[in-house]
Amino acid sequence: xxxxxxxxxxxxxxxxxxxxxxxxxxxxxxxxxxxxxxxxxxxxxxxxxxxxxxxxxxxxxxxxxxxxxxxxxxxxxxxxxxxxxxxxxxxxxxxxxxxxxxxxxxxxxxxxxxxxx
Amino acid sequence: xxxxxxxxxxxxxxxxxxxxxxxxxxxxxxxxxxxxxxxxxxxxxxxxxxxxxxxxxxxxxxxxxxxxxxxxxxxxxxxxxxxxxxxxxxxxxxxxxxxxxxxxxxxxxxxxx
Numbered sequence: 001x002x003x004x005x006x007x008x009x010x011x012x013x014x015x016x017x018x019x020x021x022x023x024x025x026x027x028x029x030x031x032x033x034x035x036x037x038x039x040x041x042x043x044x045x046x047x048x049x050x051x052x053x054x055x056x057x058x059x060x061x062x063x064x065x066x067x068x069x070x071x072x073x074x075x076x077x078x079x080x081x082x083x084x085x086x087x088x089x090x091x092x093x094x095x096x097x098x099x100x101x102x103x104x105x106x107x108x109x110x111x112x113x114x115x116x117x
Numbered sequence: 118x119x120x121x122x123x124x125x126x127x128x129x130x131x132x133x134x135x136x137x138x139x140x141x142x143x144x145x146x147x148x149x150x151x152x153x154x155x156x157x158x159x160x161x162x163x164x165x166x167x168x169x170x171x172x173x174x175x176x177x178x179x180x181x182x183x184x185x186x187x188x189x190x191x192x193x194x195x196x197x198x199x200x201x202x203x204x205x206x207x208x209x210x211x212x213x214x215x216x217x218x219x220x221x222x223x224x225x226x227x228x229x230x
């Protein structure tokens with residue numbers, strides 16, 4: 001029973017290309033997140049969204065943008081991919097506070113490993 | 118910005134023993150604490166979370182909080198080779214439920230058969 005689905009498991013792109021990473025959740029969660037994970041640096045928050053068309057910057061938003069047109073879908077966009085954006089990208093979702101006691105409990109997708117050449 | 122520190126390991130524990138994992142956090146106001154497990158090549162999955170009002174036990178796992186010293190522990194009893202993974206500690210990103218989690222870099226645990 002897959003709950004957070006990332007459309008691409010592996011991608012290889014060229015420097016300067018525009019890259020779209022798609023994420024869909026079927027849990028009716030308000031909050032969605034994009035992290036990247038790199039060896040030695042751990043998980044770092046790029047952007048998050050707490051409602052349709054709403055977005056907030058995380059710790060490392062530079063070089064990225066996001067789109068949330070529907071509640072279940074959150075897209076990460078690399079306008080002009082660079083080699084330092086080679087990474088594992090993880091999408092996650094969580095319920096709005098008050099719906100349950102585990103409001104910050106994140107459910108992750110399987111990840112998208114992006115290589116920029 | 119909140120920080121979470123963990124010893125990267127590897128921490129090697131014989132099968133059947135107790136594995137003890139620790140993390141320290143910088144924000145004294147943190148109210149909830151999360152432990153995730155991540156197998157190599159997989160995404161993180163939640164093991165358990167606790168609030169600042171007490172410890173919690175779930176099967177072989179126990180999470181303990183020491184607020185005075187600002188550290189959280191995860192104990193794994195009767196360690197199994199399948200427990201070999203990286204364990205991530207996390208606190209709320211900014212105190213609000215909508216803001217996700219700040220993660221430590223993780224401790225690599227190896228259970229030796």
